Amino acid sequence: MTIVVQSAAAPPGYTWLKQAVADLIHRSDLDGKIPDFIRFAELTINRRLNLFPKEVEVPLTMTQSSRYVPLPTDYGSPVALWLTTNNPREELVMTVAEQLPVDDAVSAKPRFWAIDGARIAFGNPADAAYTLAFRYVQEVFLSDLAPTNAVFERARDLYLYGAAAHSALFTRDDPQLPVWKAEFNRILGEVAAELSRSKGMANLRTDIVEILPSSYGYNHRQGYYRALKLLTTSATWCRLIRPAPIRKAAVMTICL
Numbered sequence: 001m002t003i004v005v006q007s008a009a010a011p012p013g014y015t016w017l018k019q020a021v022a023d024l025i026h027r028s029d030l031d032g033k034i035p036d037f038i039r040f041a042e043l044t045i046n047r048r049l050n051l052f053p054k055e056v057e058v059p060l061t062m063t064q065s066s067r068y069v070p071l072p073t074d075y076g077s078p079v080a081l082w083l084t085t086n087n088p089r090e091e092l093v094m095t096v097a098e099q100l101p102v103d104d105a106v107s108a109k110p111r112f113w114a115i116d117g118a119r120i121a122f123g124n125p126a127d128a129a130y131t132l133a134f135r136y137v138q139e140v141f142l143s144d145l146a147p148t149n150a151v152f153e154r155a156r157d158l159y160l161y162g163a164a165a166h167s168a169l170f171t172r173d174d175p176q177l178p179v180w181k182a183e184f185n186r187i188l189g190e191v192a193a194e195l196s197r198s199k200g201m202a203n204l205r206t207d208i209v210e211i212l213p214s215s216y217g218y219n220h221r222q223g224y225y226r227a228l229k230l231l232t233t234s235a236t237w238c239r240l241i242r243p244a245p246i247r248k249a250a251v252m253t254i255c256l
Contacts, residue, residue, distance in 0.1 A: 012156055013147030014038075020156075021163045025174075030167060037170070041162025041184075042141050045151065048188060049195065055079055057135040062126040065107060068119045069132070074146050076139035081113055081120070084131045092132075097121060118145055151191065158187040 021034050030037075046052060053076055060069050082089040097114040100123055107127035114121050120134070139146050142159070152159055161184040168174035 013152075014142045014144060015147065017142065017152075017156065017159055017163070020160050021167070024160060024164050025167045025176075027167065027171070030170070033167070033170065034163065037163040037166040038159060039141060040166045041159055044162060045158065045188065046140055049151065049192060051140050051151065053137045053140050055135060056138055057133055059084070060120070060132040060134050062110065062122070062128075062130040062132065064127065064129050065125050067102075067104070067122040067125045068116070069122075071115070071118050071120060071145075072134070072136070074138045074149075076137040078115055079135040079137065081135070082133040083110060084133050085128075089133060154194070155187050155191045158184065158191060161187065 017038060018034050021037065022028070022031055058072055062069055078094065081092045081094065083092055092110055093112045095112055095114050097116040100112055100114045100116075100121060102121075103124050106124055108124040109128075110122045110124070110126060110130060110132075112123045140149070142149065142152060161180045165177060165180040165184055168177035168180060
């Protein structure tokens, strides 16, 4: 008898979701589009559950002799950075990585900073373990840097069926679309009800059809934030999404 020992699988996250979508839709030619399908599904989920980007502030600490600090895993976009070692705190000067005045030979107190990949970069290595306060907009979308979130942990199949439905919209000929849409809406309703019970968040919107135009340029992170801000008021998104009156007959229709 042969005994097969399987290694422990990594916890399901963004990488797992991309592969699960590929397995479900059976279209190897769409692998490069799957991140877009997931992102469109997330836009719907975040709107229907009222999960919008928000600013947060967290403490960070520099390592002596290093000029880098890792970004928080839920980082979306920067707002400001302060040196808090002394009181009152001092706001540091933000620039872009290409224009950051770098001198690796001289350790010093931080003055300039920039976002460099998944790190905050400073012009000089730190000459002490300085404390910082970093204010940023949280990333509400899944990514390689933020592979999971609270809603994804509750309902991975919600993201799976939402992304699959968007793939069917993209191909325009998949008979599975009604099935995937129905599953998406069913699971979304369950998640919204659970959130409402546990946190008092009765935020599921089931009386409208919301269709995001494809011209927002969703391949750029800031494009998502601009789109979400534009959708803040009903008057705005009604003009952007559907000029005609929105009818109650659209109850529980997927926001695609």
